[in-house]
Structures are given as C-alpha cells and as structure tokens.
Amino acid sequence: LTKPLSLSPQTFATGTLQQDDLLFRMPVTQDPEPKKYLQYRQPGWGKIHAGIDLATNDRLVFATAPGRVVLVQPLCNKKHTHGPGQGCLDHGMGNTVIIEHELEGGGKVYSLYAHLETIDPAIKGGAIVKANQVIGRMGASGYGETDYWLRRKGQPIHLHFEIKDKPVLSDPKTGQHYGYVPANSNPDDYGYHNPYDFFGKKRVKKATETVTSKAAQPDIRQAIEYIKRGLYDQAISELSLAIKMNPNFQEAYRLRGWAYYQKGKQKVENMSRVEMQDWLLEENELDKAIADFTKAIKLNPKDAVAYCGRGWTYLERANSAAVALRDIPISEFLDYDRAISDFTKAIQINPKFAEAYYGRAQAYYFGEKGDKKAWEDVQRAKKLGYPIDIDPWFLRGLKESLKGEK
Ligand SMILES: [Zn+2]
Ligand SMILES: [Zn+2]
Incomplete structure (x- = not known):
C-alpha cells in the first residue's frame, strides 16, 4: 500500500x-x-x-x-x-x-x-x-x-x-x-x-x-434505523464507514458511541460474573463507547447528548465493575464520579435535559454519593416529563434507602 x-x-x-x-x-x-x-x-x-x-x-x-x-x-x-x-x-x-x-x-x-x-x-x-x-x-x-x-x-x-x-x-x-x-x-x-x-x-x-463540489456527507439514516431495531453490529459497521468517509463526522461518533453502549449493556445482561470480569479487564464495548463519545464531545463541546451518553456509559461500567470485580481492587473502575460530572455538564449545557437529571440520580444512588441529591434529581426529571418509573427497581431501592437514613 x-x-x-x-x-x-x-x-x-x-x-x-x-x-x-x-x-x-x-x-x-x-x-x-x-x-x-x-x-x-x-x-x-x-x-x-x-x-x-x-x-x-x-x-x-x-x-x-x-x-x-x-x-x-x-x-x-x-x-x-x-x-x-x-x-x-x-x-x-x-x-x-x-x-x-x-x-x-x-x-x-x-x-x-x-x-x-x-x-x-x-x-x-x-x-x-x-x-x-x-x-x-x-x-x-x-x-x-x-x-x-x-x-x-x-x-x-x-x-x-x-x-x-x-x-x-x-x-x-x-x-x-x-x-x-x-x-x-x-x-x-x-x-x-x-x-x-x-x-x-x-x-x-x-x-x-x-x-x-462539497465533500460528500455520508448517509446515516440507515444506521439510525439499525439502532432503533437493536441491530447494533450493523449500525456500528455503517457508522464506521461514515466516519471513514468523513473523519470529523461528529454525529456519527455520537451515534456509534450509543450503539456500542447499547451493545455492551446487552452483553452484560447475559454474562456470568466470571465472564464479566474478563470482559471488563479487556477493551470492551463500553470502552469503545467512551472513546466515541469523547471524540464527539471534542468535535462539539456543546453536545449535551454526547455528555449524557458518556455519563450512562461510565455508570454502566461502574455498576458492572461493582458486581463483577468485588475480589480485585477496583478503584480504576469506579466511574461514578465521572458519570456524575458528565451528567452535570449535560445539565449545564441544557438545564431542561430531563434524562441527564435521571442519569445523575442513578449515579448518586449507585455510587453512594448521596441519596437526597439522587431524590432531588429524580423529582427534577419527573417535573421535566421524564418517565421516572422506567426503572422501578432503582426507584424502590432509592426510596427504601432514604427511609433507612431517617
Ligand atoms: Zn476482517
Ligand atoms: Zn465480482
């Protein structure tokens, strides 16, 4: 070559x-x-x-x-x-x-x-x-x-x-x-x-x-369709082509980050604890998602959605590590602070971003960073129209934890 x-x-x-x-x-x-x-x-x-x-x-x-x-x-x-x-x-x-x-x-x-x-x-x-x-x-x-x-x-x-x-x-x-x-x-x-x-x-x-003539802007509608249908591999391959054609295609990075995040989440749900350990210690889908969101943020520092996506990814990685890596030192996997910081950044950019409040609430709760702050964020998300009962397990846990604190 x-x-x-x-x-x-x-x-x-x-x-x-x-x-x-x-x-x-x-x-x-x-x-x-x-x-x-x-x-x-x-x-x-x-x-x-x-x-x-x-x-x-x-x-x-x-x-x-x-x-x-x-x-x-x-x-x-x-x-x-x-x-x-x-x-x-x-x-x-x-x-x-x-x-x-x-x-x-x-x-x-x-x-x-x-x-x-x-x-x-x-x-x-x-x-x-x-x-x-x-x-x-x-x-x-x-x-x-x-x-x-x-x-x-x-x-x-x-x-x-x-x-x-x-x-x-x-x-x-x-x-x-x-x-x-x-x-x-x-x-x-x-x-x-x-x-x-x-x-x-x-x-x-x-x-x-x-x-x-202007440089071709690749078509990513197909990739969005794939993501909607849960066909993450196809979406990733389509978006990788789009990025190859235009290495500064901001939206393609954000979407591919989202596809990697979803794929990683799906994988985690079907893994044993031992499998999850190995997976976390290798370069995995969540790491790739973080890299893509980071690139998207670099190309557009005002992209609240990319911050929110990276926040969710850090949260997922932290939660998986908390389950899978309990026998090994896990400080480097404790991404709760990073998740909170990303959700906060998303909220600073867009103060009406309901999902970012909800994500931050989960990061506060699962990271044991303050149940009261978590509850306040849940209420803000609810006020902004977010379906907070989307994850009843989290809500129930938070309520019980708050009761215990009193
Ligand atoms: Zn090959
Ligand atoms: Zn041929």
Whole structure:
C-alpha cells in the first residue's frame, strides 16, 4: 500500500484511452480487450453478480470517470476470524475504493473498485480524481487476505467493479449483500446499475464543477434505523464507514458511541460474573463507547447528548465493575464520579435535559454519593416529563434507602 504506482508511458500511447474526459470509460486498459469473467446479472456462487469482473495483463485500474474519492477501505487486518460469514470488515471486498461522480444530467453515482492489490497513495478520502487516473493495481484481496480470491476460489486476479447509488460496500438498498444479490433477483432493484450502460454512454459534469463540489456527507439514516431495531453490529459497521468517509463526522461518533453502549449493556445482561470480569479487564464495548463519545464531545463541546451518553456509559461500567470485580481492587473502575460530572455538564449545557437529571440520580444512588441529591434529581426529571418509573427497581431501592437514613 505504500509503494506509489508508476504509470508507464506506453499505457497512454495505446490510443485506447477515453478521448472525451467527461465520458465514463471501462476501468481497465482496453487494448487488448480485457478478459471478462462474471458479468452484471450473471449467476455465480448461487447468487446474482451485482458488478462486473475484469482482468488485464498490465493490472492497471483506472477511475471510470472524473470524480471524488469518498471511501478507501483497506484490506481488513483485524484479529477476528476472516472468511464469509465471519464478520470480516472488508466483507470479502479486500482493498476497495469508492469514487463519487456527478452526472451531467444531475444526480450522482458511485463507482466501486474491489480486490485491489495496492491502492495508489494519491487516492485518499476527499481526493479529486481526474479522467483516466490510475487508482490502483488489480489483485485478489478479500476477507483480510491478500490473495483470497486467487487461493480460495481458484479465480484469477481480477477487478470487481460496481456502479451504484450509494457510497457503501454493501448493496445500497438493504445493506445486507456484498457484490451479489440473492438468486432470482435483479441488482437494479438493490441500487446497482449495469456499468455497460455508462461506459462510453454517460458523462459526468464538467471537471470544474466536480472540483468545486462539497465533500460528500455520508448517509446515516440507515444506521439510525439499525439502532432503533437493536441491530447494533450493523449500525456500528455503517457508522464506521461514515466516519471513514468523513473523519470529523461528529454525529456519527455520537451515534456509534450509543450503539456500542447499547451493545455492551446487552452483553452484560447475559454474562456470568466470571465472564464479566474478563470482559471488563479487556477493551470492551463500553470502552469503545467512551472513546466515541469523547471524540464527539471534542468535535462539539456543546453536545449535551454526547455528555449524557458518556455519563450512562461510565455508570454502566461502574455498576458492572461493582458486581463483577468485588475480589480485585477496583478503584480504576469506579466511574461514578465521572458519570456524575458528565451528567452535570449535560445539565449545564441544557438545564431542561430531563434524562441527564435521571442519569445523575442513578449515579448518586449507585455510587453512594448521596441519596437526597439522587431524590432531588429524580423529582427534577419527573417535573421535566421524564418517565421516572422506567426503572422501578432503582426507584424502590432509592426510596427504601432514604427511609433507612431517617
Ligand atoms: Zn476482517
Ligand atoms: Zn465480482
């Protein structure tokens, strides 16, 4: 990935490159004719191919038209198990680039280049791509392996190329499928387009307009839907892509923090005490949530919701530690003070933030920082319309504790 690509002058001398810079072109050298493997809508592996597979001897991969880089997905190098169905973050695509194109007649499409061996160092998020620019070298990367497609499937080195409606690795419609759509379905219905309807036929807007257009703002509505439905892994993966496209996307950090928090909470509820110990001592979902909320706060110090989210996360971590780590020194896990400080900050920013009062009440109570203060916060939350009986166990405990104090 670090070695720059050198483009041989012969490539440009073949005379087969697009004369009209604004016209879409085949993303590989066209002389001699590239080998065509799986085509658009062709059945393969029990599914329907949503792109086209092309191979050439020089292995150069060109931008299909001028545009802007919106995603660079490197080959996954995470420790989790790779391969289909194993949660691999590159979803089998390997080193992948997505470029945004503004069409001459209005609207946008995105071209995707997968399984690359290398990506040219000039191809970074937000970079302008000129006509006929080489973006990388054809390869067989996927599922965290540099030669997955070559070794596992006995398939030659090739470019998997797509044209689609959204800058995502998955299908634009459901976010469930990668490179293929289910058997007997049409990729058009999933937000893909036949690339051959573009090559030599459709044009992008004038280059100057491409250059001056604003950076793409990733679409996070899908991620919000996932969170609402409790599909936290999908939400996290969608939001991670959005963050990759725009590393300062404040809302995406806050939402991903929330998804990690919910996922962590869900996990804790199904763990034994011993499992919880190990989980707490490793980097876990709550730690990731705290990191994301912290980043969101850094990008917008007035984000009361992010403070509140981090407060809940500290509280959850503190409560889990109080249960699970009773045999080991736990001072570093006693996050109650941090939770109280975050809820207080949220209240300072927005004095009518009912949930922050309720959260602080729980932090006061569970952290044994004062039941009276907890009760006052419960009353404030109630006054502001918060459904305080949402957690009857907490309310009952607090009332009993207050009685005992008298
Ligand atoms: Zn992976
Ligand atoms: Zn393919």
